[in-house]
Amino acid sequence: MLVRSGYSPEGKHVVVCGRSNIVGKPLVAMLMQKKPGANATVTVCHTGTPDLKKFTLQADILVAAMGAPRAITADMVREGCVVIDVGVNRVPDPSSPKGFRLVGDCDFEAIKEKAEAITPVPGGVGPMTVTMLLMNTIEAAERTLV
Numbered sequence: 111m112l113v114r115s116g117y118s119p120e121g122k123h124v125v126v127c128g129r130s131n132i133v134g135k136p137l138v139a140m141l142m143q144k145k146p147g148a149n150a151t152v153t154v155c156h157t158g159t160p161d162l163k164k165f166t167l168q169a170d171i172l173v174a175a176m177g178a179p180r181a182i183t184a185d186m187v188r189e190g191c192v193v194i195d196v197g198v199n200r201v202p203d204p205s206s207p208k209g210f211r212l213v214g215d216c217d218f219e220a221i222k223e224k225a226e227a228i229t230p231v232p233g234g235v236g237p238m239t240v241t242m243l244l245m246n247t248i249e250a251a252e253r254t255l256v
């Protein structure tokens with residue numbers, strides 16, 4: 111997503127908030143690879159990180175993967191930062207027929223005024239993940255034919 115959008119992480123400081131086995135850790139491993147489209151300097155934050163804002167403000171690229179609705183606020187993001195919001199969280203919304211709606215880990219409306227780019231929730235990382243899963247499935251199927 112970063113590379114295709116023209117924001118290669120190469121040489122950038124990427125701050126990843128979240129260290130889960132399915133999102134944070136693999137992302138960190140990918141970002142720090144010594145290869146084109148990666149090669150970033152990576153900082154990993156989690157619930158044991160004192161003063162999260164101190165770290166998020168240093169990010170050229172900020173990845174929020176915490177499962178904490180709107181935990182990243184505009185004052186935690188520096189001007190011109192690129193923000194990837196992985197979070198998918200249900201929050202109560204009486205005006206919605208389902209009684210809830212989906213929000214990310216970032217305060218999208220406020221951060222979009224400061225960020226160079228930010229992924230929406232829903233409609234950002236989620237559909238990309240589905241697409242990549244399908245791509246991997248097709249690739250795996252093709253390999254069985256060789």
Ligand SMILES: NC(=O)c1ccc[n+]([C@@H]2O[C@H](COP(=O)([O-])OP(=O)(O)OC[C@H]3O[C@@H](n4cnc5c(N)ncnc54)[C@H](OP(=O)(O)O)[C@@H]3O)[C@@H](O)[C@H]2O)c1
Nearest residue numbers: 128129130133156157175176177178196197198235236239
């Ligand atoms: N868009 C997609 O395709 C996609 C795919 C997978 C997941 N998700 C979403 O991504 C989010 C994360 O999923 P996950 O499976 O990685 O969740 P998880 O297993 O609950 O891990 C959350 C991570 O964030 C950290 N964290 C939580 N609250 C924090 C806070 N306030 N400050 C700093 N760090 C905090 C936790 O720290 P500790 O390790 O210290 O507990 C943990 O490392 C969820 O909203 C999930 O729905 C989206």
